[in-house]
Amino acid sequence: MMEQKIDELLKKNHLSITGGRRKILELFLQQDGALSHSDIERRAGEKFDRVTVYRTLQTFLEKGLIHSIPTSDNSIRYALCKDDCSGGQHHDDHVHFICNACGTTVCLEGVTVPSIALPDGYVTEQVEMLISGVCKSCNH
């Protein structure tokens, strides 16, 4: 079932189905949060090359399969796009949350970014909102 979903996703984005891409997509699907490059390398075991991870993430980004979440600690995380934001254009106005306790990054799909009034002359094209704090699991 997971297999099928993976292949379907790849096909839908006009990508050929290969072992590496399957594996990386699987990692994203297996969990709710976002993954950094090193997360992926670590979790994938010694399966494949660093370089393949770079190239695969780049491809996924371009195709709009994943989006990147900038964090203040210099480590970019990537997360699956829920809706289709194909072609590299993302209009996903959802909020990202980073837990200061466990480090997990998730997309809060339900929470939408409020619209903001900018000073005269400024035009908004994209809004990125990043909240850090304590997540559900760590807040017992």
Next chain:
Amino acid sequence: MMEQKIDELLKKNHLSITGGRRKILELFLQQDGALSHSDIERRAGEKFDRVTVYRTLQTFLEKGLIHSIPTSDNSIRYALCKDDCSGGQHHDDHVHFICNACGTTVCLEGVTVPSIALPDGYVTEQVEMLISGVCKSCNH
């Protein structure tokens, strides 16, 4: 006059006054926007070492003289804190703006981040808001 402001800032943050720190602070004061590590290296001429820039930025961050602004393109920018957020704790809830045309990053001091309702169990500690689009100067 700039000189005095610089030294004052350093003193206020319990930092000794050195040439490198003066120069880097000057760069920040000379302009409104945010600077990346490479911006600083480039603008400082061949004056001082890469390593000094790393260490100075780190120190400024810790003292709360500057804060970091994560961007989606993996390049962290730094900007002066207007109010005192000493000790590394920043509660500056202002919005950052990146111009897609000229690349300039500025802090929109006047625009405050709206409070957001998170799902049950989540606790907000800090909010980072990053808007990209077209800035005042590029939008003629």
Next chain:
DNA sequence: GTAACTGCAAAATATTTGCATCCTT
């Protein structure tokens, strides 16, 4: 005078590129 800052060298990491080979369609 002492503690802290700087510059240099070098180590450790991270990212990119070229190319030959293998795999997908």
Next chain:
DNA sequence: AAGGATGCAAATATTTTGCAGTTAC
């Protein structure tokens, strides 16, 4: 069969660390 994806080697770029010399207070 053809184009694209992968792995390896190596070139680049980035960041960190150690240490000796210098500077600020």
